[in-house]
Amino acid sequence: MNPAALSLEQAPPISVPLRFFLTAPVFGATAALLLIIFGGDALTSRWAPVTLAVTHLLTLGFLAMVMVGAVQQLLPVLVGSPVPRAKWVSRIMHPLLTLGIASLVAGLAGGGTGLMYGAIALLGSGFLVFVAVTASSLLRARSGHFTVTAMALSILALTITVALGLYLALGYTGAIPMARQYTDLHLGWGFIGWVVLLLAGVAYQVVPMFQITPDYPRPLMRFLTPGLFVLLGVWSLGRAMAMVPDVIATVAAGLIAGGVLLFALATVCVQVRRKRRLPDVTLDFWRLAMASLAAVVLTWAVGLTLDKLPGLLLGVLFIVGFAMSAVNGMLYKIVPFLVWLHLNNQRQIAGLSLVGVPNMRKIIPEPAMRWQFRVQAGALVLLMAAAVWPVLTSPAGLLLLLSMVWLGWNLLGALRLYRRTLRA
Amino acid sequence: MRLPYEQACRGETKTMNSFSDFMGGDHSACDALYAEAERAVDSGDWNVAGKANDHFLNAMERHFNMEEQVLFAAFEAAQGSTMGPTQVMRHEHSQMRQLFQQMRDAVAEKDVDAYLGAGETLLILMQQHNSKEEQILYPMTDQVLAAEREELFKQMEAVTAE
Numbered sequence: 001m002n003p004a005a006l007s008l009e010q011a012p013p014i015s016v017p018l019r020f021f022l023t024a025p026v027f028g029a030t031a032a033l034l035l036i037i038f039g040g041d042a043l044t045s046r047w048a049p050v051t052l053a054v055t056h057l058l059t060l061g062f063l064a065m066v067m068v069g070a071v072q073q074l075l076p077v078l079v080g081s082p083v084p085r086a087k088w089v090s091r092i093m094h095p096l097l098t099l100g101i102a103s104l105v106a107g108l109a110g111g112g113t114g115l116m117y118g119a120i121a122l123l124g125s126g127f128l129v130f131v132a133v134t135a136s137s138l139l140r141a142r143s144g145h146f147t148v149t150a151m152a153l154s155i156l157a158l159t160i161t162v163a164l165g166l167y168l169a170l171g172y173t174g175a176i177p178m179a180r181q182y183t184d185l186h187l188g189w190g191f192i193g194w195v196v197l198l199l200a201g202v203a204y205q206v207v208p209m210f211q212i213t214p215d216y217p218r219p220l221m222r223f224l225t226p227g228l229f230v231l232l233g234v235w236s237l238g239r240a241m242a243m244v245p246d247v248i249a250t251v252a253a254g255l256i257a258g259g260v261l262l263f264a265l266a267t268v269c270v271q272v273r274r275k276r277r278l279p280d281v282t283l284d285f286w287r288l289a290m291a292s293l294a295a296v297v298l299t300w301a302v303g304l305t306l307d308k309l310p311g312l313l314l315g316v317l318f319i320v321g322f323a324m325s326a327v328n329g330m331l332y333k334i335v336p337f338l339v340w341l342h343l344n345n346q347r348q349i350a351g352l353s354l355v356g357v358p359n360m361r362k363i364i365p366e367p368a369m370r371w372q373f374r375v376q377a378g379a380l381v382l383l384m385a386a387a388v389w390p391v392l393t394s395p396a397g398l399l400l401l402l403s404m405v406w407l408g409w410n411l412l413g414a415l416r417l418y419r420r421t422l423r424a
Numbered sequence: 425m426r427l428p429y430e431q432a433c434r435g436e437t438k439t440m441n442s443f444s445d446f447m448g449g450d451h452s453a454c455d456a457l458y459a460e461a462e463r464a465v466d467s468g469d470w471n472v473a474g475k476a477n478d479h480f481l482n483a484m485e486r487h488f489n490m491e492e493q494v495l496f497a498a499f500e501a502a503q504g505s506t507m508g509p510t511q512v513m514r515h516e517h518s519q520m521r522q523l524f525q526q527m528r529d530a531v532a533e534k535d536v537d538a539y540l541g542a543g544e545t546l547l548i549l550m551q552q553h554n555s556k557e558e559q560i561l562y563p564m565t566d567q568v569l570a571a572e573r574e575e576l577f578k579q580m581e582a583v584t585a586e
């Protein structure tokens with residue numbers, strides 16, 4: 001068998017991750033549109049219907065979309081175990097999730113119980129497929145790297161987040177009483193359990209790879225993600241079920257904050273010692289992400305001592321500042337590389353010359369990424385300000401819209417180049 | 425200069441007692457040489473850049489040769505098959521060698537963008553390749569070839585970049 005075909009077999013077809021990556025900016029842009037249209041109403045209270053809609057457009061529509069695509073791509077490389085039947089799985093999963101997110105968002109925004117039921121069915125089955133294939137791939141993992149544990153725990157946390165989310169959504173249909181006591185658990189497992197654990201697990205390998213840095217300290221890799229997971233469990237038992245004394249739950253929350261801060265600082269530290277010294281957009285995105293993550297912890301701690309948690313500001317810092325930045329930066333490495341790799345392999349199988357295959361820097365030009373980074377950073381600053389002065393919400397939304405359209409354009413450009421070169 | 429914990433992390437203070445240590449250490453050395461070459465090219469001093477690039481590519485070629493001529497060959501012989509994971513690794517080597525050529529051409533033509541573009545592509549290809557080797561293939565060789573280890577180390581030491 002042709003070895004080029006063999007190496008392609010390991011990686012899923014490029015359409016598998018790309019369809020998720022290209023959908024993400026569309027949801028991001030929709031969130032921005034809601035911010036522009038509803039202005040201050042979108043950023044005045046945690047519980048406003050528009051706010052919840054925007055939150056899920058960003059967490060599920062942007063973050064989950066990219067992460068679902070990226071996990072399928074990264075599993076063979078980082079843990080040595082591809083997703084079974086990747087093409088079919090993604091053909092089923094992508095529409096389930098896309099339609100599910102759209103109906104959840106419409107339902108949260110006040111669209112009625114029918115939409116909520118639809119969202120529950122679609123998202124429930126979509127995530128079920130995702131968790132099942134990821135788990136089966138992780139169970140067969142041939143690598144013993146700490147990334148495997150981190151990914152497994154983050155998938156477990158995602159399952160908990162989704163289960164709680166579906167339960168909360170059932171509350172919206174009126175089928176069961178509203179269970180607001182679980183909302184904090186839902187976002188705790190989503191933010192810390194799923195997002196931080198997954199990004200940490202990926203960072204352990206990807207940060208040293210991209211920037212040629214020393215490894216993260218081994219004790220940190222070994223204990224951080226399992227520690228956070230256990231602490232989340234303790235915190236949950238205390239907060240929602242009063243099965244653990246409140247003091248212990250508070251201590252657990254403090255330790256979680258400490259652990260998260262440690263991850264941000266460790267990332268900055270290894271990056272400071274990087275061997276590559278040229279400017280790099282992904283590096284800048286990751287610095288922005290880590291600064292935001294540290295800011296989340298500090299803001300949380302100050303808010304706690306003043307007994308006044310600035311929920312919206314924390315949400316903006318975490319979702320837009322930390323998670324979206326890290327993911328956006330990753331996309332700018334993953335997508336150009338995938339385009340190059342698949343072009344190369346396809347042409348080799350077809351017996352064509354490899355001379356015409358453009359290198360990564362030609363696939364998405366540096367200045368285009370650089371400017372999108374600047375706009376995204378600007379959007380973050382304005383959104384933070386808008387969390388304090390809601391009048392700024394519409395201008396902040398405008399910048400976010402520009403950034404999302406630009407990101408989508410850059411990714412689309414890569415896809416078009418792929419198609420063009422394949423035919424050439 | 426290497427920081428103490430960095431050494432400990434990479435296992436450099438230990439004696440080389442596995443293919444994972446031996447070959448993994450060589451990966452890190454190649455990474456560092458790439459970073460130097462890239463920086464030299466960016467600074468525009470093509471004299472230095474040409475040397476740094478040669479230095480890097482020689483180290484890479486030697487590493488590939490150690491694998492293809494000694495380690496993979498021994499592994500394939502022990503497995504009685506050349507169709508396994510080493511086949512994919514050899515294929516990725518050939519992809520990387522094409523990028524080596526693009527980098528040499530870029531140095532000859534003093535083309536910064538072409539160099540950095542090929543280099544960035546090579547780096548990512550190389551990292552995901554190394555990650556597969558370090559986490560899957562080398563541990564397999566550690567098991568399969570344990571008895572011949574010292575002998576294979578000696579043979580690999582003798583390999584050149586040619």
Ligand code: HEM
Pocket residue numbers: 046047052055056059060064104123124127161162164165166168169172179180183186187190191194195311
């Ligand atoms: C199937 C998936 C999901 C469903 C069905 C869902 C559903 C819900 C519902 C119904 C609420 C409203 C709770 C209330 O009004 O008290 C909510 C709140 C929230 N969810 Fe989700 N969710 C899902 C996934 C996620 C994920 C993956 C994340 C983040 C990582 C997330 C983050 C949040 C946040 C931050 C809130 C807002 C709480 C607040 O405003 O304080 N959700 N979710």
